Amino acid sequence: MTIGSDRNMELEEALEMAARDRPPLQHARDFQSFAVLEQMVRMLPHGILVVSDSHGVEFANQAFCDLYGLMIPPAALLGHSASDILQMIRSRWFDPLYEQQRVRDWQARSRARRSMEVVLTDGRVIAMDWTPLQVDGRINCRVWHNYDVTERKHLESMLREREVDFRVMVEGTPMIVLLSEGEEQTTVTVNSHLTEILGYTAADFSDAASWWPLAYPDPVYRAKVANDWTARVNAAIRTQGRIEPMETRVTCADGSVRDIEWGFLSVGKRNVVYGVDRTPRRDAERERARLETLTHHLERSQSLDRMAGAIAHHFNNQLHVVMLSLHIAADELPRLTEVTRLIDSARQAAANAAEVSTKLLTYLGLSHATMKSLDMADICRRMVPILQASAPAGVRLTTSLPTSVPKVTASEAQLQQALLALLSNAWESARVxxxxxxxxxxxxxxxxxxxxxIFPRDFVPQSGRYVCVRVTDRGVGIEAPDIDRIFDPFYTTKFVGRGLGLPMTLGIARTHDAAIHVESVPGQGSVFRMYLPTSG
Structure with a gap:
């Protein structure tokens, strides 16, 4: 290494030490003489002025004159004051009045080392440092260090523009983006989609200790996700790569849960965490799975319905043969004998079995029905006396029937059966x-x-008006889980009959494109409503 380069390094080290904000005499380099100082700064490529405590120029190098375009040798500057030099280079400043005021403010600062930048008329940016030094252990001076930082400022401007472009890109991408630094993953910035998708703010992502419990309140699931994530991320940081996408169920700020697919990319000291909201896709997949399951159940139910219908038809036909044969046998035998009494019992049992078979066919929608235009209020009005006469003791029927309502296209016999079944269910629920x-x-x-x-479960109300037949009781009520099962054949919480009254009513509703709604409060009673579409 040459002597000149050694001295360059020595001066630069001295300037660096003097740059620290401490008293000048404590850190200023003690040069043995101005000659040594002059020899050192002469070799520097930056513009240097050495100014004494009396503000006179003690030394200037050629680089200073070249930097400001002064057409005089450096020796011509010696003896001038620092103010004189500022006046010489003032014409090179882009805005002399503005820059001169800034320089005065700069000179008035009390700090040991002062720095500022000025813009020249040719567009260059010059940085100026004012650094204290000590010579011969007693003479104090200052080094005015000038150097061109135009390229650096240009690069800084480009970096700022790229930073703005990057932030615009991060903000514009339709996903969560989080920038962090180092293995500690200290959060630098988070885009607004974090709040839009999850409801959290950048403050919630300040560190993992605060984020993990918010996003994963279940400690078991949180530990599983944290361990998996940490292992993947640490490997990506070591290899400067990315992780395989990792999907988690994130609890949002409002308590809802969303499916987020996370990614991680490490580049140098910067890390990029990104999250894509997969909730719509997952919801669609879950809905598709639900519909497939429902379709499977419906297909299975339809298959069972067909089988039950075939059995009921066959059973019903055989019962008619039995009943006809018993009727013929009874006519051939003397009356009031033990044999005829047994035949009568058999005929009654066969009739009861045939009734069950007929109700099952009605539930399946396979019974024959003659449709005509009917007034539901009139049907109820004519049936009430008959129903009251057949009701158990202590049961009283009240009505709220309009004079007339729009007609419905229906089977009168089936509507009467449905009304009787609903009333039978109501009076069986009586507590007192x-x-x-x-x-x-x-x-x-x-x-x-x-x-x-609402039943059938696949019922969708159409536009228009419905006639609603409502049966209200103050009985024991129905537990919520039982409501979905009361229309299943032979299901009952109070087995007093054959368990086909309500299923038969549901079958009648299906036949008439109607529906039955159940509202019940245990211990307070139930309300059954049958909605029948009006004619036309």
Missing amino acids: TPHEIEIAVEMVDGREVPNTH
């Missing part, structure tokens, strides 16, 4: 007597038909 049951008929709009506890 007297027990009051209300029968009402009213008009409702299709938009008012409830969508929960």
Whole structure:
């Protein structure tokens, strides 16, 4: 290494030491003489002025004159004051008045080392440092260090523009993007999609200790996700690569849960975490799976319905043969004998079995029905006396029936069966007597038909009006889990009959494109509503 380069390094080290914000005499380099100082700064490529405590120029190098375009040798600057030199180079400044005021403010600072930048008329940017030094252990001076930072400023501007472009890109991408630094993954910035998708803010991502419990409140699931994530991320940081996508169920700020597919990329000290919201796709997949399961159950139910219908038809036909044969046998035998009494019992049992078979066929929608235009209020009005006469003791029927309602196209016999079944269910639920049951008929709009506890389950109300037959009781009520099962054949929580009354009513509703809604409160009673579409 040459002597000149050694001295360059020595001066630069001295300037660096003097740059620290401490008293000048404590850190300023002690040069043996101005001659040594001059020899050192002469070799530097930067513009240097050495100014004494009396503000006179003690030394200037050629680089200073070249930097400011001064057409005089450096020796011509000696003896001038620092203010004189500033006036010489003032014409080179882009905005002399503005820059001169800045320089005055700069000179007035009390700090040991002062720095500023000025813009020249040719567009260059010059940085100026004012650094204290000590010579001969007693003479204090200052080094005015000038150097061109135009290229650096240009690069800084490009970096800022790229930073802006990058942030615009990060903000514009339709996913969560988080930038962090180092193995500690200290968060630098987070885009707005974090708040839009998950409801959290950048403050919630400040560190893993605060983020993990928010996103994964279940400690077992949190530990599993954290261990998997940490292992993948550490490997990516070591290899400066990316991880395989990792999908987790994230709890949002509002308590909802979303499916997020996370990725991680490590480049140098910067890390990029990105998250894509897969919730719509996962919801669609879950809905498709649900529909496939429902379709499977419906297909299985239809298969069972066909089989049950075939069995019921066959059973019903055989019962008719039995009943006809018993009837013929009874006519051939003397009356009031033991044999005829047995035949009568057999005929009654066969009739009961045939009734079960007929109700099962009605439930399956396979019974024959003659349709005509009917007034449901009139049907109820004519049936009430008969129903009251057949009701158990202590049960009283009340009605709320309009004079007339729009007609429905229906089978009168089946509607009478449905009404009887609903009333039978109501008076069987009586806890105490007297027990009051209300029968009402009213008009409702299709938009008012409830969508929960509605049967058949696939019923979709149409636009237009419905005639609603309502049966209300104050009985024991129905537990919520049982509501979905009361229309299953032979299901009952109070087995007093054959368990086909409500299933038969559901079959009648299917035949008439109608629906039955159930509303019940255990211990308070139930309300059954049958919605029948109006004719035309």
